[in-house]
Amino acid sequence: MIRKELLLQHSAWMSETDSPVVISSRVRLARNLDDFPFPHGLNSEGAAQVEKTVAQVLTDNEGNNVDLIYIPLTELNTIEQQVLIEKHLISPSLGGATGARGVALAPDHRYAVMVNEEDHLRIQVLLPGNQLLESHRLATALDDRLEAKLDFAYRESQGYLTSCPTNVGTGLRASVMVHLPGLVITKQVQQVLGAVTRLGLAVRGLYGEGSQAFGHIYQISNQITLGKSEEDILSHLDAVTGQIVEHELQARDLLRQQTPMLLEDKVWRARGTLQNARLLSSEDAMHLLSHDRLGTDMGLLPKTKDCFATLIVDTRPGCLQYILDRELDPGLRDQERARLVRERIA
Amino acid sequence: MLCQHCKQKEAIMQFFITENGKTREVHLCEACAKNTQEVSFVFHPAIVPEFLQALFGFNAPTKDQPAEMTCPKCGISFSQITQIGKLGCSTCYETFEKQLEPLLRRVHGGGQNVGKIPARRGVDLRNRLEQRKLKEKLQALIQQEAFEEAAVVRDQIREFEQSKGGEKSDS
Ligand SMILES: [Zn+2]
Numbered sequence: 001m002i003r004k005e006l007l008l009q010h011s012a013w014m015s016e017t018d019s020p021v022v023i024s025s026r027v028r029l030a031r032n033l034d035d036f037p038f039p040h041g042l043n044s045e046g047a048a049q050v051e052k053t054v055a056q057v058l059t060d061n062e063g064n065n066v067d068l069i070y071i072p073l074t075e076l077n078t079i080e081q082q083v084l085i086e087k088h089l090i091s092p093s094l095g096g097a098t099g100a101r102g103v104a105l106a107p108d109h110r111y112a113v114m115v116n117e118e119d120h121l122r123i124q125v126l127l128p129g130n131q132l133l134e135s136h137r138l139a140t141a142l143d144d145r146l147e148a149k150l151d152f153a154y155r156e157s158q159g160y161l162t163s164c165p166t167n168v169g170t171g172l173r174a175s176v177m178v179h180l181p182g183l184v185i186t187k188q189v190q191q192v193l194g195a196v197t198r199l200g201l202a203v204r205g206l207y208g209e210g211s212q213a214f215g216h217i218y219q220i221s222n223q224i225t226l227g228k229s230e231e232d233i234l235s236h237l238d239a240v241t242g243q244i245v246e247h248e249l250q251a252r253d254l255l256r257q258q259t260p261m262l263l264e265d266k267v268w269r270a271r272g273t274l275q276n277a278r279l280l281s282s283e284d285a286m287h288l289l290s291h292d293r294l295g296t297d298m299g300l301l302p303k304t305k306d307c308f309a310t311l312i313v314d315t316r317p318g319c320l321q322y323i324l325d326r327e328l329d330p331g332l333r334d335q336e337r338a339r340l341v342r343e344r345i346a
Numbered sequence: 347m348l349c350q351h352c353k354q355k356e357a358i359m360q361f362f363i364t365e366n367g368k369t370r371e372v373h374l375c376e377a378c379a380k381n382t383q384e385v386s387f388v389f390h391p392a393i394v395p396e397f398l399q400a401l402f403g404f405n406a407p408t409k410d411q412p413a414e415m416t417c418p419k420c421g422i423s424f425s426q427i428t429q430i431g432k433l434g435c436s437t438c439y440e441t442f443e444k445q446l447e448p449l450l451r452r453v454h455g456g457g458q459n460v461g462k463i464p465a466r467r468g469v470d471l472r473n474r475l476e477q478r479k480l481k482e483k484l485q486a487l488i489q490q491e492a493f494e495e496a497a498v499v500r501d502q503i504r505e506f507e508q509s510k511g512g513e514k515s516d517s
Pocket residue numbers: 349350351352353354355374375376377378379
């Protein structure tokens with residue numbers, strides 16, 4: 001597969017599902033090789049050796065149903081790295097680092113294994129909708145396949161050993177990406193998400209800063225990785241996610257019953273702007289796309305050609321420039337973003 | 347350090363963003379800092395170093411202590427660990443087990459590992475745990491005076507020991 005084709009591939013997690021609130025589910029397992037210091041303590045030779053060892057096992061696809069393609073980050077330019085970050089396939093810290101490091105990708109991006117990030121391996125499975133358990137099943141199977149050939153650092157009392165003690169134990173970080181416009185419009189989002197943080201889960205706005213989350217997209221993830229089983233961690237997150245979905249749907253019902261015209265006006269205005277604007281900042285785009293998605297979810301607007309997650313990602317600065325195949329200054333970016341959205345939403 | 351947004355210019359500004367009681371750190375160049383709505387904060391799993399340092403520092407050894415212990419494998423000391431907020435290698439967990447204990451309790455609540463056991467390298471451990479479970483079952487059955495069932499479990503334990511060559515039974 002040509003690199004550009006692989007990077008531009010529609011990521012599996014961006015597909016439309018019948019889940020109106022949960023956009024995607026992610027499971028990430030942190031693993032380290034016993035014989036090497038953790039990545040931050042590796043010299044350039046050591047890092048190259050880890051990369052070589054791990055990449056070899058990752059791409060040994062014979063007899064496996066998952067084909068992984070290894071991409072050394074040193075071979076990617078800034079925009080290509082940004083595309084991977086915007087598609088949630090690598091972390092910003094892997095992109096910003098230097099030295100031997102990379103990512104092994106499945107062609108449909110369901111699997112993305114980072115090499116030499118904070119840990120030697122970060123096995124990630126990212127699926128659309130609410131599929132935490134399935135994501136974990138796939139990640140564990142890949143973990144088993146790798147463990148057959150790699151010696152992972154592990155102790156009976158502390159489980160999988162990680163460079164940061166916040167990940168030790170299961171090494172499992174599970175998260176869901178949720179779209180909560182109903183809770184934001186009805187001003188309940190702080191209250192609901194505040195309660196979530198008191199249940200031992202971490203919440204953050206995925207785009208934007210402070211309490212303002214552009215696109216009304218939030219990420220909920222587990223904090224504790226030691227002293228609980230994988231099943232407990234996942235079922236707790238799953239149960240809380242179910243509650244959040246319930247609250248969001250109630251908020252949407254409330255809007256429909258109490259301020260139906262206001263709601264209709266909001267979503268139609270968003271659709272009208274997206275279809276006609278000549279300049280769109282990425283903040284504007286996110287906000288309007290969120291309202292548009294609320295409208296299609298609630299049956300108030302006809303569905304668009306491209307789905308919400310695809311449009312959110314493709315209008316990010318890196319992806320936009322990569323799709324158009326040229327570097328753009330921010331002003332020109334707003335113009336091209338508006339053009340892309342007009343075409344895709346028609 | 348390069349700007350985390352454009353990855354081209356040198357980052358000169360450090361932002362601490364507090365959200366829902368959590369603080370995270372972002373490094374940006376001047377141009378990107380002025381245009382922060384373009385920044386996408388995606389999947390940044392790292393916890394703020396300051397937060398970790400505070401956690402570590404909670405019981406970090408003081409400077410005037412005599413010759414500090416270092417990890418035999420990677421050579422790092424515990425005060426270095428508290429400074430960078432990360433351990434040096436897997437052996438550090440053994441070397442600094444005592445010093446790490448209060449930190450792990452604060453972060454995770456103090457539980458022991460009950461998660462996945464590696465399929466290949468964990469064979470012995472899994473056998474040990476299986477055997478322990480059978481022995482506990484045997485004790486419980488004996489206490490309930492369910493001797494017939496206990497005999498069955500005892501045979502299971504013997505069979506297990508012969509096939510896996512695990513821990514010697516006490517009996
Ligand atoms: Zn910049």
